[in-house]
Amino acid sequence: MKDLYRVLIVDDEPLIRQGIKHYLDWEKSGFEIVGEASNGQEALALIPQCQPHIMLTDMVMPIMDGEVLTKEMKQHYPNIQVVILSSFGEYDYVRSAFHHGAIDYILKPKLNAKDLHDVLCKAVQHIPKVLKCEETYQKVVSSKSTQIEKVIDGYSSKEDIEQLCKLFTYPYFCLIGVVSQNESGNINKVECAERILEPFYQQHEDQVRYAWIKEDQYTSIAIVNLNDLELYERLKNVCKVAAQISFIMTSCFEQLQQLRRIYMEEWKALIQLPFYFSEKSLICTEDAPCTKKEEPFNxxxxxxxxxxxxxxxxxxxxxxxxxxxxxxxxxxxxxxxxxxxxxxxxxxxxxxxxxxxxxxxxxxxxxxxxxxxxxxxxxxxxxxxxxxxxxxxxxxxxxxxKGNEDSIQQVIEYISTHYHEPISLNVVAETFHFNASYLSAQFSHRMKVGFNEYVNRIRIEHACKQLTEGKRPISEIGGVVGYSDHSYFCKVFKKLKGVSPSYYRRQQKKDQLRELG
Missing domain, CATH: 1.20.120 (Four Helix Bundle (Hemerythrin (Met), subunit A))
Structure with missing residues (x-):
């Protein structure tokens, strides 16, 4: 049996990863995809488990980009060959990746099956001979997993289904998986799940078949083929007593042709639920809440x-x-x-x-x-x-x-100094970096009067002083205290003082004469 070269795909775009997976007949070409990651940090975490010979990596990714990943790879895993997936305009990134040890690059916009195959073959030439002779997974297991993934992704052929039916001969199927919400909770989750389920499989080895399909860093999925429905219930009971791991499990279905629908309609909904129902060790389709979606947050x-x-x-x-x-x-x-x-x-x-x-x-x-x-x-x-x-x-x-009192006091002092200018709530709010509505509410609460009324009171008090002194004509006083419109000044004055500015001046003169007499 020919050994396969193991390939790890690293790209933050799921569609790119899916596209690469279906460019080649990987096994026929001598390769197998052993893992996927959406950034450099995830890729480094997967290496001990996947042990890839070749890594295909994007350059621009969150958390850890391809340049840093290549540098880390070559420091800790010098025998793994790095091929860059690059977009146009990323020459500086690619150049730095070559500096750190990448062997070639492919332009993603021009990616095709031939170029991908050629660059993988080139990478193989750089793999040390001792690594080329390593044992890989059994070909039948890899083939089975690849065919299942093709069914799920919608790329399967009639021949793929027929081959799987030869492997899975029992009448009932379900999908079962394990989920963790962060990297630390993800370590060896498949191994942990297998330890929990292994006694069940051994006990019913002549009635159960299964295959794990690794999905991503946090979730793994297996298809289970069962001889009768009672085994499905027993499997659920095994999962319910698990500790420190969350299983999710779909309903039973009877035809492999239903696999993609079950995956898209049930699995995709179930995969979120362990986050919401973390106290449960098993979540099934019937556990999914029926509550209608919330209205958007106002x-x-x-x-x-x-x-x-x-x-x-x-x-x-x-x-x-x-x-x-x-x-x-x-x-x-x-x-x-x-x-x-x-x-x-x-x-x-x-x-x-x-x-x-x-x-x-x-x-x-x-x-x-x-x-x-x-x-x-x-x-x-x-x-x-x-x-x-x-x-x-x-x-x-x-x-x-204290802060509001200090701020409002500053506003009061500002009004006292600038009352004669074109002052407004918006101008003061901007000056003191307040929201205008907030300033209005806080000012009214503190002063027991609205902002504009307070400004009017200050201006009219200063107008009264001008009228009492008698040095300026009444027609000028409104402008001096901040009113550009004389008639509006007179209107505000009468509203607050009960008399017109001219009457107020006459009364002040009479009072002054009376005091002198």
């Missing part, structure tokens, strides 16, 4: 409540909505985490706009974003949300009383 309302200082109402709404998300379990894990990270960003930005210390808020924000990104369950995320709310409430309580 971010505009939430933001307005914050701007108006109604923090308790805003947080109460956030809590109710968040617990609804957990119960409905309809968001993907990434969508669920992103929702809370967006909330953390929004709240800290709003507080920054309200005058709270930006550097402190940035530190808090990134702390919680990091925690949520590493959380292993939805309930853990909810706990972080509660802590965030508590911390923000403490911040508002401790800072707002």
């Amino acid at each position: 971010l505009d309302w939430f933001t307005d409540e914050w701007k108006n200082g109604h923090y308790d109402l805003a947080f109460q709404y956030l809590r109710q909505y968040s617990y609804g998300l957990v119960q409905s379990a309809h968001l993907s894990v990434n969508e669920f985490r992103s929702f809370f990270n967006h909330i953390f960003f929004t709240v800290t930005i709003l507080l920054s706009n309200h005058g709270y210390e930006r550097s402190m808020l940035e530190k808090v924000k990134f702390s919680y974003v990091s925690k949520v990104s590493a959380a292993l369950s939805a309930h853990e995320v909810i706990d972080y949300m509660e802590r965030f709310i508590e911390e923000m409430n403490d911040t508002v309580t401790q800072v707002s009383v």
Whole structure:
């Protein structure tokens, strides 16, 4: 039996990885795909398990890019041959990768079967002879897994189905898998699952067949072929008593042609559920919640409540909505985490706009974003949300009383100095880096009068002094205290003083004469 050269594919775009997998008849060409990773960090974690001869890697990836990955590979695994998957305009990246030991590159936009085969053959020439003679997985196992993946991905032929039917001769099928939510929880998850299931397989070895198909860093899937439905229930019972591992299991189906539909409709929905129901060791199709999707989060309302200082109402709404998300379990894990990270960003930005210390808020924000990104369950995320709310409430309580008083006092002093200028709420809010709605609410709460009315009062008091002194004509006084429209000045003056400016001046002169007489 001919040994196969093991290939690891590293690219952050799933479609690219899928495309590469179906460019070649890998076994016929002498190769097998032993793993996939979406960034360099994942790839390094997979190497001890996959032991690849060749690595195909993209250059521009999150967390760890292809340049750093190539450097790390050549330092720790010098015999693994690196081939770069490059896009146009990435010459500097490719050049640096060659510097670190890559042997060739392929332009992704021009990728085709012949070029891929040629570059793989070139890589083989650089593999030390001792590695070329290593034992690989049995060809029949690899062939079986590859054919199953082709059925799932929708690339299978009639011949693939026929060959699988010869391997899986029992009447019932199901998909079973293991899921972990981060890298640390992923180590040897397949081995752990196999240890749990092995006694069952041994006990029923003449009635059960199965094959594991590695999907990605966090999830592995197996197809199980059963002789009767009672075995399906027994298998479920075995999984229910497992510890420190989450199994997911589809319903039974009777034809391999149904495999892709079961995978797309059931498996894709089930794979998110261990994150929401982390206390369960087995989640089946019947465990999926039937709750309809939540209404979209009303971010505009939430933001307005914050701007108006109604923090308790805003947080109460956030809590109710968040617990609804957990119960409905309809968001993907990434969508669920992103929702809370967006909330953390929004709240800290709003507080920054309200005058709270930006550097402190940035530190808090990134702390919680990091925690949520590493959380292993939805309930853990909810706990972080509660802590965030508590911390923000403490911040508002401790800072707002003194901070708001100091800020409003600064606004009052600003008005006293600039009352004669074209002053407005928006101008003052921008000057002191406030949201205008928030400033209006806080100013009214502190001064027991609205912003514009307060400005009018200050201006009219200064107008009264000018009228009493009697040095300026009344027609000029309105402009001196900040009114560009004389008739509007007279209107405001009469509203606040009950008399016109001219009458007020006459009364002041009479009072002065009376005092002198």
